[in-house]
Amino acid sequence: MSPTEPTVFEIGAPGRGATDQWPEATPAEALDDLPAALLRGSRAALPEVGELDAVRHFTRLSQRNFCIDTQFYPLGSCTMKYNPKACHQYAMLPEFLARHPLAPDSSGQGVLACLYELQEILKAATGLAAVSLAPMAGAQGEFAGVSMIRAYHTSRGDHARDELIVSEAAHGTNPATASMCGYTVRELPVAEDGDADLEALRAAVGPRTAGIMLTNPSTLGVFERQIGEIERIVHAAGGLLYYDGANLNAILGRVRPGDMGFDVMHMNLHKTFATPHGGGGPGAGAVAVNARLEPFLPVPLVGRDGSAYRLLDERERPQSIGRLSAFAGNVGVLLRAYVYVRMLGRTGLRAVGEHATLNANYLLARLRAIGYEPAYPERRASHEFLITLRREARELEVTAMDVAKRLLDYGFHAPTTYFPLLVPECLLIEPTETESKATLDAFAEAMARILEEARREPQQLRSAPHSLPVQRLDDVRAAKQLDLTWQAPAAAPAPPSG
């Protein structure tokens, strides 16, 4: 592989273009009704390449990526499971792709039927009363969920509740979302054994408590055993319970958030329901609620009158927190999740949670036998687990980041590093149910070799990766000498003028 690939602006030649893809030129007189003052003066600086130039460039760029189709991604809290090809193929049927979002419901009965059934299946899987598929990402699902908590309290005239309780181990989106919704964050400490500190919780709740945001199993890779008591404490104080669905894969089909007493939750369909991550999106963050929050669900929802499906908006849903997207959310992602969940069916759902848990506990047992230190050695792993390299950091001066980077050389994506923040030098490892024993064994063997290297030749780790297109990048330079857009070397960097 070439060490560098020029930018698309540096290949091709002036005047070249993928002309077979262009529409025919329009006669100038067809534009004579446009006022000159509103027109662009000079062309935008876009690439000038032929089709084959572009195909080679972007294919070569693709080859500079790790991806699930080529590598194991044990990324804790990210659920990087296999993305079945059928989900893609059947969401890309031409009729689905061509449908305009404002076309009448009558010309969308096929797609709406899929979305309606997906709502129903997600209700059943979460044990909650109603679902909206509107949020476009997990973080937007969180936003919708917390907005519903706020709308609920407001609808009861309860305006004193301005605090949300968030675990100190929570994903950063939880406190960020709370702030976006106008709440003050109270951090809930974690006890030694990885469960929540109930005394601190009792002290924190009161008439200002709007609710609590929890992930269960938590981001520490263990199931919160006191969930029943937490539910009683928060509900008794008048607060609501928010379930962050980031770790839903661990309990799919075995335990339902609704049964644990949660009032509202979001799901990351790009995690639990196998839709692709696409290099950072699109996701989908469906929300589920119990009956008391149902009126506040974001619009649109998919409703059914007899055998006809239709989108319900603010007119039918006057108490809704409103719209989150211009149209109906990430429908293409939802169709992929629908295909996946129909292929799983009720038995498959349960198998997912069980085998995700089996794989995590197996890999934990292997790594522990090799000599890695579990962060919570007394606890059962959920679908993921935490190991800490504090001993290696102290004794060998090798960090979690060094191990993560060295894994890349062995052809494995790095686990999640330095999250949660409260465990020093940690790696959060989530194998998912779609990986075979052989893959887990190969990963464990790579981890064994890395530990050996850490003892014998730690420099191999500190300077890793060695086999990728680039070595570790200068982040300080990137932040201080901001280079965010390509500039032609000779030309002045002036933006195009009107």
Add this chain to the structure above:
Amino acid sequence: MAFIPHMSADVSAMLRTIGVASIDELFDEIPPELAAAELHDVPEPLNEMQIGRLMRERARTDGAPLVFVGAGAYEHHIPAAVWALAARGEFYTSYTPYQAEASQGTLQVIYEFQTMIASLTGLEVANASLYDGASALAEAALMAVRANRRSTSKRLLVPTTVHPHYRGVLETIAAPQGLTFDPLPYAANGGIDAAALARGETADCAAIVLQQPNFFGALEDVDAITDWAHAKGMLVIAVVNPVSLALLKPPGAWGTEGADIVVGEGQPLGVPLASGGPYFGFMATRRSYVRSMPGRIVGRTLDRVGRVGYTLTLQAREQHIRRAKATSNICTNQGLLVTAATIHLSLLGAEGLARTAAACHARTRALIERLCRLPGVGRRFAGPYFHEVVLSFDRPVAPLLERLARAGIVGGYDLSRHYPELGHALLVCATETKTEADLERYQQALAQALQDAPSARRQP
């Protein structure tokens, strides 16, 4: 089953290694009363052949009507190479590029994308994208309040010529942080009412939102409004259609100083309509505001041996570091859609995009010339437009649209719900995908519908 590769011998071996007798034992920390019953409401599994058949049947149900509606989502030709490349597993199944060394492909694509968006909008920097155009506007509103050092106001001027759904999303996302929105009326030409601006009733505001072309397809007097807003100490948030920017003045050149933040819906750049998503929102701004910008940003730098490489930068603005003080709770960009758009723009180039924009305008012009020949049909506003126009009718629009739908035509967007004051009004659009024969078919179908549908006179 469920894409799980284990054979029973694997499971037994794994359980032995763990030291438990059964999978059930792995759940022994979960209070037994929480165990879920069987999920009767979830159907039995389907295999790939069965689900394939079901999905094809459903797709057939939806048909393939001829589309003359835009209103925020536009049908364009997408070169075959765009999705052939974007759907490669290396793009499709990769993760957010936190591990830069293993994500140079995705990162370089985003860097190229940022360059294209900055160039199209005429601004200095762009981010790696947001969820869609509407949520990008909400993020821009929050950003404007953070970035405007001349005003501490949390009020924004939002003309009613901004897409009504965008205004809804603005309310949902930005109001919880205390932002308020003052509407600005439109004038007889379908643009922002200059007289309302001149009256100067506007109190201290952080920013004005300026959509070009506006929701009616009309072209606003962006130079004058931008200068007016800057004189009042406001920032200017432009909402633009990226295809139109091949033809129209880029926001960076509006007025004397240019717009401050530019957002828009990226769907017209290689993303299929797909009932509304996934799309992507883009955002560009001045370099001096870059730290107030939400979302991922990719920078070019060097590695430890001096090779050029790409990495996420300015991450300290983001939720995973700043937590409750982050610029936004957003984690992802719309990576896959951005990949498609970057390939799309590479294939089109400036010339191809300009041809597309010109063809859109020409097709729309030809369409309205045809439709306005029909009795009782006319243009509602007289001013210049890009590729959408409001038509007025002498009778309700909904029955006409129903008749057109039965003829396999999505005839436009009925404005009566959001703009009842316009009377019987329909927003129509034609893009480069429409042939003369398509326009002819629409004209004839509408003529037939007008004959069949009750007129206003007969239904007073």
Add this chain to the structure above:
Amino acid sequence: MTEIPEDLQYTEAHEWLRRRADGLVEIGVTDHAQSALGDLVFVELPAVGRALRAGEACAVVESVKSASDVYAPLSGEVVEANAALEKTPETINQDPYRAGWMIRVRPSPQGETSPTLSAAQYRRLLDEQRR
């Protein structure tokens, strides 16, 4: 070994204060803070003339992987900000107690002050945090 000059006062949030002869109070972040943050890439300073209340966030120091608020240790008016830091934030890494000063504040006469520590107390705080 982290440097803790004897003639300064400190806060638990790792800021230092220098009470100057002209009555102004100079404020910056400690050697320990800069070393914990790592290479600084950005500093955001309050506008000159801004009235600060003790305890409010008034500046931000940012490294590649973290961002920290700097809290006003006392109430008063910002008289001067070290604008040079905006171009060369690394000055704080290199010389946190001199060239790396961040703001000069004129204390408000009746204004409150957050509790401050002596050099010895601050050293003890760091020792405790290390354990």
